[in-house]
Amino acid sequence: MFGFVCFNVVLATVTPVVAGHPPEEPDHGVNxxxxxxLWSGDEERQIADSDNVSAPRALRITTDVPLDKPPAAAETWNRRDIAEMPATDRSTAIHPTGATRTDGTYLKDVGVAIAGITPSTKALLSERQQPLYVPPNGTVFGTVDYRVAIPDETDTPTRRTEWNVTGHEVQSVTLLMDGEPVKNTTTDNVVRIAYRNQSKNATGSQSLTLRATATVQLMETVYREKTVCRPVNGNRTCRDWWTKHVETHNETVTVEQTRQVSVYNPELSGYRTTYPNGDTGVVVFRSHPWYGLHLPAGGIRGSWRFYVARDQQWDTLVETDEETTTTRHSPVxxxxxxxxxxRTETTQDAYRDITVLDSYGREFQAPDLSSSVALDSIQGTYVGSFGIAARAPSRDRDQSVRATGLVRGSQTRLSSDSTATIPVNKSEINLTIQNTTANTVTVEVTLKDAKTGVPIATVSRDGYIQLDGQRINTTANGTVQTTIPRQGDAITATYKPDDWWRTVPGYVSDSETVHVGGTVLRYVHLLFTLGVQVGTLLLAGFLIDRITGWGFWPPWRNL
Known part of the structure; x- marks a missing residue:
């Protein structure tokens, strides 16, 4: 900020606001x-036949497209685009319409504006809950500006004043989180402050403040006419003298702008197991909504998608000087x-070899997207992804489980420190027919751990035995006797264990089917049936041989 100000005061004028729009061509290293x-929410239009545009551009001109992940291009754009902010001299200040501004005596239009936090994601959980998630490590971008108002000089027959600016600057820019200073810097009109290792507070939401302090020093010189009379040779002689007095004026003005943010560093916890056949089982919980889960066999995506839109408070810049206020299109x-x-459900799009066993979340009232965003959205309620249980085949030695969050780069591994390992064993079920009547069957079901032989008492843990459509439970010794209606020639008993992570140890299902007559009677019945069929065939051959005289009986005589 260097130069001179104009001292002639005229009536301030305001020009009409100029509507902002995004750039027309790729820039700032973004392909x-x-x-x-990057421009969801901008006005869609039809493409004329004469327009020569690429396929990606044609798609974005006519509609908005949901994204599968936060794009790196948004960070690249913000880091480089902020440099387009126009520089000014000491007589002019320029700010976006959303800036926070204040005035001092000599410092006017002292303002600060937060342009963005990189990376970050605004999560549209509901109409009322739309936290701005920021990572523990990020960068805050913004602008600071001011102008110096120099008092008018005076010139009278007896008094004259002169003003000079001896120094002015942005003394400091401070980033505060939850009211506590995080980092200080000095800058011109563009702010870039990186912060590190920021933890979330107990409430989850906290203030992020950009505080700027500007200073100015002016020197006021006052000349006063003074008449001094003294006797000279007996006569009174008077002379006019001009005295000089110099006074220094210092002023400091501080202005700040605040946004509410939530530090997005979800804690990851859960359970894992190895099934008897070698499959991997995991249950993962996070303290915030999250995007998906990555297993060695593939991934599972949650109910979230993404879009990017410009901050419309930066569409227009307001430029002020001693005389006028004007608006112009912003290059930033x-x-x-x-x-x-x-989606209304918690999870979707699981890889074909992955089985989603269960999912957990919190129910929200779905938000309405801005009318300018041309994307399909859900109505009513939905379940935000907070936890998921899955089973996947083990294909290699890599057994890592990673969770991906809503903020770019927020990927977390499920570590042994935050995971409980639960054994999952085979179960063994045996079904014995005790008694049968024309209408009922009495059976005994035995259930035990196939590895240790320990009885499994479903009466004291979740899970049950399904016996021909009926639910029954084994007692402390792992057995149960019951009488059921006779419905067919066979009875099936199946062990339906509860989720393996709810009770230690976990089990996999087992099943057995027996004939109502019992195993021995079943084979006797089978042999009798076959004997009757074979005997009938041999008798028919004997009679044919005797009647026709063909001489093939007995059929084994030539063996």
Whole structure:
């Protein structure tokens, strides 16, 4: 900020607001296909036959497209785009319309504006809950500006004043989290402050404040006419003298802007197991909504998708000087990643070899997207992804489990420190027929651990035996006797264990089917049936041989 101000005061004027719009071509190191993903919410239009546009651009011009993950292009754009903020001299200040501004005596239009936090995601959980998730390590971008108002000089027959600016600067810019200073810097009009290892507070939401302090020093010189009379040779002689007095004026003005954020560093916990056949079982819980789970055999995506839109408070810049206030189109277009729900269920899109056993979440009232965003959204309630249980085949030695969050780069491994390992064993069920009548069957069911032989008492743990459609439970010795209606020639008993992570140890299912007559009677019945069929065939051959005289009886005589 260097130069001179004008001292002639005229009536301030305001020009009409200029509507903002995004850039027309890729810039700031963002390639074409990624560039067009950054402008959801802008006006859609039809493409004329004469327009020569690429396929990605044509798609984004006519509609908005949901994204599967937060794009890296949003961070690249914000880091480089902020440098487009126009520089000013000491007589002019320029701010976006969303800036926070204040005035001092000599410092006017002292303002600060947060352009964005990178990386970050605004999660549209519901109409009322839309936290801005930021990672523990990130960068805050913004702008600071001010102008110096120099008092008018005076010139009268007896008094004259002169003003000079001897120094002015942005003394400091401080980033505060939850009211506590995190980092200080000095800057011109563009702010870039990186923060590290920021922890979340107990409530989850906290203030992120950008505080700027500007200073100015002015020197006021006052000349006063003074008449001094003294006797000279007996006569009174008077002379006019000009005195000089110099006074220094210092002023410091502080202004700040605050956004509410939530530090997104979800704690990951859960359970894991290895099934008897070698499959991997995991249950993962996170303290915040999250996007998906990655297993060695593939991944599971949650109910969230993403879009990127520009911050429209930066569409227009307001420029002020001593005389006028004008508006103009902003060359700076910071963008923000948004996460929104697209399905009512907690999970979807599991890899074909992965079985989703259960899912957990919190029910929310689905938010309405901005009318300018051309994306399908859900109505009513949905379940936000907080936990998931899955089973997947083990294909290699890599047994790592990773959870991906809603903020780019927020990927967490499920570690042994936060995981409980639960054994899962085979179960063995035996079914014995005790008695049968024309209408009923009395059976005994025995259930035990196939590895240790320990009885499994379903009466004291979750899970049950399904016996021909009826639920029964084994007692402390792992057995149960019951009488059921006779419905067919066979009876099936199946052990339906509860989820393996709810009771230690966990078990896999087992089943057995027996004939109502018992195992021995079943074979006797089978032999009798076959004997009758074979005997009938041999008798028919004997009679044919005797009647026709063909001489083939007995059929084994030539063996």
């Amino acid at each position: 074409g296909s990624s560039f067009w993903d 277009h910071p963008v923000q990643v948004h996460a929104y729900p697209i």
